[in-house]
Amino acid sequence: MSADEYAKFQEVAVKAAHAAGQTIEEAFTKDKDVYFKGKLDLVTATDQECEQTILTAISEAFPEHKFIGEEGSSAQGFTSELTDAPTWMVDPLDGTTNFVHRFPFVCTSIALVIKKEIVVGVVYNPVLKELFTAIKGKGAFLNGQPIKVSTKDALDQALLATEIGVSRDEQVMDAIFDRLRQVTMKMRSIRCSGACALNLCSVACGRIDVMYEVGFGGCWDCAAGALIVTEAGGEMIDPSGSPFNVMARRVLGANAHLGKPVAEVIASCKTSDKEPAPLRQ
Numbered sequence: 001m002s003a004d005e006y007a008k009f010q011e012v013a014v015k016a017a018h019a020a021g022q023t024i025e026e027a028f029t030k031d032k033d034v035y036f037k038g039k040l041d042l043v044t045a046t047d048q049e050c051e052q053t054i055l056t057a058i059s060e061a062f063p064e065h066k067f068i069g070e071e072g073s074s075a076q077g078f079t080s081e082l083t084d085a086p087t088w089m090v091d092p093l094d095g096t097t098n099f100v101h102r103f104p105f106v107c108t109s110i111a112l113v114i115k116k117e118i119v120v121g122v123v124y125n126p127v128l129k130e131l132f133t134a135i136k137g138k139g140a141f142l143n144g145q146p147i148k149v150s151t152k153d154a155l156d157q158a159l160l161a162t163e164i165g166v167s168r169d170e171q172v173m174d175a176i177f178d179r180l181r182q183v184t185m186k187m188r189s190i191r192c193s194g195a196c197a198l199n200l201c202s203v204a205c206g207r208i209d210v211m212y213e214v215g216f217g218g219c220w221d222c223a224a225g226a227l228i229v230t231e232a233g234g235e236m237i238d239p240s241g242s243p244f245n246v247m248a249r250r251v252l253g254a255n256a257h258l259g260k261p262v263a264e265v266i267a268s269c270k271t272s273d274k275e276p277a278p279l280r281q
Contacts, residue, residue, distance in 0.1 A: 020050035021126030050092035095195035111223035121224035158209035200225025204232035
C-alpha cells in the first residue's frame, strides 16, 4: 500500500480517537455506571459508547475492514482470529479502573494490522491531552513532535513499568510477585500506572525505560503501543525473550538496550500454567 493510504488510515484513526476522547473527558469527573466482567475487571457505559463511536467512524471509511476489540461482538463485525485482512485492534478505554477512580492514566488505543503486521498506531489520553501516533517506517510522535526511547543501558539506572492485573488466583499471584520482586531487585524503581498502552507509550517517549506485562486483556491493549515503541527506536519481545506476538497477551517493550536483560531476569522467575504461554510465530 502507498504512503498516502497509510496516512488516510491514520487520519481516520486519529479522528475516531479524538471523538472517543471527548466522551471520556466529559465523563471523567462524573459518577459512572460500572459493570463487572469479572470480580475485579470493570467496564462502564463509556467504554461501550466509545467503542461504538470508533467502530462507526472506521466502518464508514473502510467498510471492508475487520475488527478485533475488547467490547465488540461478531454481530458488529468483530473477529477473534487474526488473518491477513486489514484488521483494526481497538481498546476504546484502556485503564477503565483508573477512569472509574478518576486517575488520569486512561486512553483510547487504535491499531491497524495488515497481513499480520502493525502498520498504524494511535493512542490518545484525553485527560492529559497527549496523542501518540506512528505509521510503520515513518517514526513515532507525541502531539506531532518526534519521540525517541531512552538511552539507558544499565538496569540499576532504569525505571520499569508493569501491572498486577485482575487475577487473584494464588498461583498466578505467586508468579506475578516473584517476577516483581526479582525485577525490582535489579531496577532503580517500578511503576504501575494501570494502562498497558500508556506504559508502552511511556517507553516510546523515554519516560519509562522498559515495561512488561503478562495476561492482560488482549491484542487491543498492546498493538498500537507496540508500533509506537518500535518506531521510536525501541524493541518489542515476549517476556520470555522470544519474538513478540501481538496475539499472545504477553508483552515486553524496551529501549534498544534493556529488553534482553529484563527477559533474562523474568526467565528465572516462577511461572503459572494459568497465565498465557508464549505463542509461536
